[in-house]
Amino acid sequence: MPGLSTAQRASILESTGAVNGWEGSIRSGKTIASLIRFSEYAMASPEGHLAILGWTLTTIQRNVLDPLVNLHPSIVRHTRGSNVAWIMGREVQLVGFSDKRSEAVIRGLTLAGAYVDEATLMPEQTFVQLLGRLSIPGATLFFTTNPDSQSHWLRRRYLNRLDALPDWRIFHFTMDDNPALSAEYVEAKKREFTGLWYRRFILGEWVSAEGAIYDSWDPAQHVIPWETLPRMRRLLAAGMDYGTTNPSSAVLLGLGEDDTLYLVDEWRHDPSVTGRRLTDAQISAQVRDWLHEPHLPDQPDLTPEWLILDPAAASLKVQMRLDGERRVMDGNNHVAYGIRTVASLLTLGALHISDRCTGVIEEAPSYAWDPKATEKGEDKPLKVADHSLDAMRYAITTTETVWRPWIDEWTRRSQDAAA
Template identity: 80%
Template sequence: MAALSTAQRASILESTASVNGWEGSIRSGKTIASLIRWAEYVTAAPDGHLAIMGWTLTTIQRNVLDPLINLDPRIVRHTRGSNIAWVMDREVQLVGFSDKRSEAVIRGLTLAGAYIDEATLMPEQTFVQLLGRLSVDGAKLFWTTNPDSQSHWLRRRYLTRLNALPDWRVFHFTMADNPALSAEYVASKRREFTGLWYRRFILGEWVSAEGAIYDSWDPDRHVIPWEDTPPLRRLLGVGLDYGTTNPSSAVLLGLTEDGTLVLVDEWRHDPAVSQHRLTDAQVSAQLRDWLATDHLPYPSDLQPEWLFVDPAAASLKVQLHQDGERRVTDADNQVHYGIRTVASLLALGALTVTDRCQGVIDEAPSYAWDPKATEKGEDKPLKIADHSLDAARYAITTTETFWRPWVDDWRQRQEAPDADPADEHLAA
């Protein structure tokens, strides 16, 4: 591990308050500093229960336990999937707060210490409950987070009142505080994020969502003629957003030989245009007919591998199964993560759209944050003209495991200062 920065060392030494927080940009070194402090605290914590809290047990493993193990394998003993871990030979309860029952879990605990991963994701009532459970004399809370909305409860209720909270210490970090990052990496991340995500994740600002969501969208850059679809490795799958009174849209995602993504083709039915609604059976029939057509402008044996359907479209999934469609599976519908992923791909130039995907092309420029939700401290897109974009997001997010290594390799070739001429030719 690289030597700690001045900011990291200071935060470890000075986080002696009852509540200690690390906030700021991504990859800024705040998490590793907080984890070193947490491990140090656990060794000397007073008797009582200890807890690590995060969105799910999976994210706790990835964001907390694995980094601690990387620091020193002796720090943590844990069986994956278990809600108990041993940190510095102290038993620690693992609590995921995506489950509404998490508040009830901690309600029965008397805590001597707790660590929160991504505190802005925690429900406010759970946080308040947690503060009340840290009742052992000398108990301390440690939390980390990336910034969120200006109106988020953590900022509004606590961070703007730090002068009135003498038992709180909060440390702000930027990428400059992480000595492990190269200049090339920082420049790469600055290119990857745009708009809201740039201000929060790169600048470390607490800002509200406003304006266009895909602010880097440029038809001249992102839209290509279908006839110019590049050679593909795979047709990864189709994302399907299903509506009854609203449009239904299916968007096909391909992985190119170069390692980028392309939205190749689209099927769409809009009742407002056709003046009639389709039954589940009719949607299934039309969709299956479309899936069986040629989606590429050149001879190819590639077929769509999966059909990712909105998890809420239960009746349509049943109909598709009854009609013999075996590629159906639930789409990953993490809205914020999906939007962020699509925005990043567009900013990098790693995602293009053929002119057959007219719904995506029409919706992208007007896709915007909901100002009424923003007033409440929430980041929500306007639910207007977003059906093809939702379908594309389903396909992209659900297949990330398959395409991510190829896109990362493509990006490295673009950013390599001494790239091989052959690589430059591929990237052209």
């Protein structure tokens, strides 16, 4: 196995348990090692169904199938969007477990083997159901994950009890175990994360969320006067959080010609301030009027391409479409991923906020983890004064496939300049 590290080789050879897990820091080589092992297993596994499970079919494609193709194109045969793939000639079911119906899909299978991408994201009951479906003699489970909370069910129920689970094999990885990474890349990744994310994704520690969520927030660094905004390549979207008794907020995201992101403007209605609640029709009218206002000092005609709504705002979405607004789409509401993405952008200095975004500026310093959720092993923010921050998260996370190449190139140039 040329090109593999000692840790990768050992994990492939020693992953002979009924359950085999690769955990540790990001970009540590654990995924490639686990995929090589799963591909070998697909060739020699008992007869029966095989399955790959991940957050969505899209993440399965990105995190599992694409890396397998990169290993060798002959390993995988798959049509994008299909929930079936062939790996080493074996049919494999693809199951996204963000959908609550996934447990019912698993319940209907009798499995000879399974691979789970990012196991800590899987609901505990789905994981338990999966273990019960691996009932064919010799059936084997393989999974990868980054560390999560100290109280996460995977750590509490299984990883802390390995002495009582003789059929489990767990392999811990850090970036030092990935021979494909340069020292410059490792240093760049270390600069990208701070606080909780640094300890989990760089050090590979299982630590609980506590304190401020955006611990790198610095108004002196991140907030700029609206009049000094650079020219924008695109106004990507307005992300919107919807409330009836609580505030409603829409935050407009732009991609600057300097290849970084800007929150350029904000619309906000707070019933506790105005003393009146707005109907869906009134919110629709105000937001649609706001979307057509000038949002940039030097580009008054540039308008947002999408209006990204809180997925729970079904009635407002219907109202806006009735009113002729065709740019409406549901936001990506993977909260932990969205928070992590925003935190990384702030740490890198790749996200700037104009002083018109008063809700974001007011809410960011006090945005904190919920200690009661932490006790249950969950990463959840306190649902207090977070409406503009939710709107920001919808805009940033949902448009990531558009802005990510620009940010990655900007990051590379910045690193080269600092070297």
